[in-house]
Amino acid sequence: MSVSTSFSDTTSALELIRVCEAKALVNDPLTFDEALDLMRLDTEYIFDLIAVANRVRRHYKGDEVSLCSIINARSGKCPEDCAFCSQSAHAETGAPEFDLVASDLIIEGAKAAGEGGASKFGIVTSGHGFSGKGPKQIEAVIEAIERMKNEAGAHRCASLGIIDRQTALKLKAAGLEEFHHNLETARSFFPNICTTHSYEEDVETVRAVKEAGLRACCGGIFGMGENEEQRVELAFTLKELDVDSIPINFLNPIKGTRLENAEPLAPFECLKIIAVYRMIFPDKDIKAAGGREKNLRDLQCLMFPAGANSTMIGNYLTTYGRPAGEDLRMIKDLGLTVKDT
16 A cells, blocks of 8 residues: 555545554554655654554563663774764764773673663674784673673673674674674665675675574664665665664764764654654564664653664763663653563
8 A cells, every 4th residue: 555645635644554553563564665655754643653653562562661781892993984973984073992891891881781770781892893803802702791691691782893604603602692783774875874895794794693593683873864765775674684673873963974964853753763663663672772862852752652662771882871860760751661681
């Protein structure tokens, strides 16, 4: 089914939402055109869309919210030219630069994250990956993962750039449970964002992660200049890869990057993206992540009714989040509970 993208006919818009809800509740996949029509809905229908996305979220995920936190374990000096990234060597942002931190700091971070309410903890490193870094660095990460398993008790995640299947298997053997690697945007828009590696390298990393038996955490950043069709294009690529968790980030323009002058997305536009992704991925984890504070502003509490069942708490890689206590209070005020594991 596809209706006019102008949606001057209220009945047509509401019928589209109703049909997509019925399909999502039985996990009957939306077509590309249905998803695009949802993404093109006027803001006057945003609360109708949020209402159905909320029902779909509750149907599959209940009222539990999964929280994760990260550590910036290797920062800056990245050879990639990603337009949004403060850690790119092609940008002048003053972002911190340091090599891989000691495992003691990673364990301390994992324990602190757990005390703050996060059940998942991720080790994040800058750079293309670990090729050319020598075997010692990847072995140091493996040691940290093993220690996290034995000492911290958190769900163990990592974001280490582009890896192959052999590396993914080594990480899994060490106790890693989930690997994060965003595609960032649609294949058709990617050349506008990064030219130093191919889109297929990112796709192959996600495939290697899945083949190794790890959960794949993979999403993108919205508000970088992509259009509505490209937002849906990204979703259908993620669907084809059968990723397990989809982090939805919103651009936080950082001075010194190529996108420093980009306008933040309007809060309703952010909520619509979350809601449409919930309808495309009814039974997957949808995570509202970086940039939510700047883009959603006072409407942050609506990210869960809009379909998110997960979020990041604490600080990001080179930007600050808001105090974890505020997010925990927001979750409680919404009548939701924090997932333990």
